[in-house]
Amino acid sequence: MTPKTNKNGLTAFLAIIRRDLLLAYRYRAEVINPILYFIIIVSLYPLAISPDPKVLTKIAPGIIWVAALLASLLSLDNLFRSDYEDGTLEQMLMSPHPTGILVLAKIVAHWITTGLPLLLVAPVLAYTLHLDPKAYSVLMITLIIGTPILSFVGAIGIALTVGLRRGGMLLSILVLPLFLPILVLSSVAIQLAASPRPAIAPIIPGAWFDSVVYLTTQAPYSAAIYTLSALLILAITLAPLATAAALRISLR
Amino acid sequence: MFSSFNFKYFIISAAILLLLALVYAPHSQPLYGDPLKTGTQTKVGVQTEYGLIGTDKFRIYKSQKLEFKYKNMVVTEKINTTAPTTGSLFLLTNWLYQLFFFLITAIAIGYSKPISNFIKKTGSLKYTYNLSGKFIPWIAILALLLATIGIVDGLAFAPTDAKQKDSFRIIYIHVPAAMLCIQAYIVMSIASAIALIWRIKIAEIVAMSIAPLGAAITAIALITGSLWGARTWGTWWEWKDPRMVSVLILFFIYLGIMGLNSAIEDKRTAASATGIFTLSAFVIIPFIYVSVKMFNSLHQGSTQVIGSSDMHPDMARPLIVMFFATMLYFTFALLIRIRGEILIRDRKTQWVKDIALRS
Amino acid sequence: MNTLTEIFFSGSHWTYVWWAYAITFIIVAASIIIPTVRRKKTLAQIKRKIEKGQQ
Structure with a gap:
């Protein structure tokens, strides 16, 4: 841990992130497990409900989101468990830095190791589920905003x-x-993005700013994205x- | 002068008065959304009947006459709606005004000796137990009286609704229960905040006692709503309806709070842990309010009951009576739970032993 | 018995109203009776303990 003489919160924040990322690098299986879980849950749906592409197109957003939700719930168990068991957590609470910053660092590191890989896998899985091509950008935006929440x-x-047995x-x-x-x-x-009603602006490299403005202000789903962003800030x-x-x- | 000002009691009374504002504001003016006057006065031939609540399809922001045929009769429907922007602005100023009023009252309470002393005394479990013992029978009698009046009035004397016929009479329990399940959560959050900040025992007990009661009231709201929907919408449960789903989430949250509370052995630790969860899950409350406006839904918006109302006065009267009856019932049921909890907490003290020996 | 069937199962508008009021009554009654009984039980338990201690 950081020495007591160093009272800079940012240093502690970065130190904890570095430590957690290093731990994740040493125990690579811990990082891969949530992704595997995510992929397996997604693959359950076509087998259980219907392999019909039309059906899959319709339920693809829901499948990916339910799978992401369950995967992050499962991986959350590791957030404080090992630190609680070896006593690091108590040391953290006793350190002179504000606990909120240390906790923030732990959550950010946890998201980098479990949430970010999901973001990389999600478009591939969406492709296998025949997601509407118009909806990819919104899927990624909701995942980027939603998984940190x-x-x-x-x-x-x-x-x-964390202290309870069951x-x-x-x-x-x-x-x-x-x-x-x-x-x-x-x-x-x-679903709004995938629906045929609105004309969706594709993300054009030359006019990326216009695309962003359209996505965030004029699109029919912008209210939902606003609300998600507000929840993320909260x-x-x-x-x-x-x-x-x-x-x-x-x-x- | 400032030495006599008690900051702690100022904060507590401000919280309680804020709660009162929250309880009171939706009744005077809808706190959320615009004061829509949806089309309700339906004229069928010469006979004038009062409809209960308009649906979302009739939300037109101006005065308009609609004519359509229904069973060989020409039905003329007049729809008067106010522009939403002025309404919202008015609501905001009204809400700020109420806040200001309650703030001044809270400051007055912070200075007032007798009220401060009263709040200080309620911190003692013995005092609360004895005082609530004196009040409980009166609250019970009043609640029973009002509920009887409201139910008899609502079932027997209120006129039949034009669109929903007699099934609308579910409103007299559904709407008060739906309001109460949200207000109960607000009370629980305020009690949890007080318990977490000042570690006052009685606030912990209040917060812990509300959870099962809130779950019961939410169950009532869900079941009666489902019955009402079965008759008027033709479906028992509709996943598309955001109000139903968000209240179901509230029900799950109540159950989760109860589960967390029973999972932790030490009562004070359990109260603190549930307090933090209660405050975190408060996010769901605004969602319940805005859900109907946010998504297209089957659920009707809320109708203004007091003041210039579209409801027939004979229809609105039992509803107002039932609001008060449910609030009194809530107080009554809560006090019973609090008394039981106080006895368990203080079971090793002499005054509880005295009561046990006398019983 | 016949009237009860009519009240609760005839499928008219009133049926739903009666069901709603009956279920509400049961839940409200339970929410009052259960804590009262529990309080009485607690008192009886404390009393028993005191009497045991005195003997």
């Missing part, structure tokens, strides 16, 4: 249940209702504080 909100739940099921019961609005908003946005600012308070209570 899942990590931040889930962190509160995992911090509350916390796994309880975590799902606590956190899944909070995930539902994000799921609904994202899949509504993607989550970034408040969730680390709530997580820090929850950790203090869990370790009391």
Whole structure:
């Protein structure tokens, strides 16, 4: 950990991110498991519901989002567990830096190791599910905005249940209702983008700024993306504080 | 002068008064959305009947006459709607005005000795137990009386609705229950905040006692809504309806809070943990409010009941009575739960032993 | 018995109203009776403990 004489919060933030990324690099299986889980869940749907491309096109946004949600829920269990077991977490709470910043660093590192790989795999899986080509940009935008919210909100739940023996099921019961609005908003946005009604501006390299303006202000799904962005800002600012308070209570 | 000002009680009373504002504001003016006057006065021939609530399809922001044929009768429907922008602006100023009013009242309470003393005393579990014991029978009698009046009035004397016939009478439990399940969550959040900040025992007990009660009230709202929908929309459950789904999420959150509360052994730790979760899950409350406006839905918008209302006065009266009855019921059921919880918490003290020996 | 069937199963507008009010009544009654019984039980338990201690 950082020495006590160094009271710079940013240094602690970066140190924790570096440490967690290094840990993830040493235990590469931990990083690959959520992706595998994501891919397997996505592949369950065509087998269980229907391999018909028309059906798959319709339900593809929902499948990808449900799979992403479950994958991030599963990977959340590792967020504080190992630190709790070897006592690092208590040291973190006793350090002179504000706990909120340390928690923020842990969540960001966790998102880099679990959320970012999902973003890379998602378009490939969307292609196998015959997602409407118009909807790819919105799928990626909702995933970029949405998966951090899942990590931040889930962190509160995992911090509350970290000290409990049978916390796994309880975590799902606590956190899944909070995930539902994000799921609904994202899949509504993607479905609106895929619907034939609006003319969708493709992302043109030369006129990228116009495309961005269109995507964020004029498109029919922009309300959903606004709301998701608002939730992300809310989550970034408040969730680390709530997580820090929850950790203090869990370790009391 | 400033030495006598009690900041702690100022904050507590401000929170309680803010709650009152939240409880009161939706009744006076809809806090969310615009004060739409949806088309409700339906003229069939010469007979004038009052409709209950217009659907979203009739949201036209100006006065308009619609004529259509229904079973060989020419139906003329007059739709008067106010422009939404002026309404929203008016609501904002009204809301700010209320906030200002309550802030001044809170400052007055912060200075006032007797009220501060009263709040201080309610911090003691014994005092709360004895005081609520005195109030409970009266609250119960009043709640029962009002509920009887409201239900009899609503079932027997309110006129039949033009569109929904007699099935609209579910409104007299559905709407108060739906309002109460949200307000219960707001009360629980405020109590949790007080418990987390000042670690006041009674606030912890209040927050913990509301969760099962809120779950029960949410269940009532969902079940009656489902029955109502089965008759008027022709479906028991509609996933497309955001209001239904968001209230279902609220129900899950209540259950999650109960689960977390029972999973942690130590009662005070459990109360703190549930408090943090309650405050985090508060995000869902604005969603429930805006859900109907946000997505196209089957669910009707809320109608203004008090003031210049489109509802027939005979229809609105039982509803207003039922609002008060449900609030009194909530207070009553909550106080019973609080008393039980106080006894369990204080079971090793002498005053509880005295009560046990006397019983 | 016949009237009960008519009230709850005839499928008219009133049927739904009766069902809604009946279910609400059950939940409300349960939410009042359960904590009252639990409080009485707690008191009885405390009393038993005290009496055991005195003997």
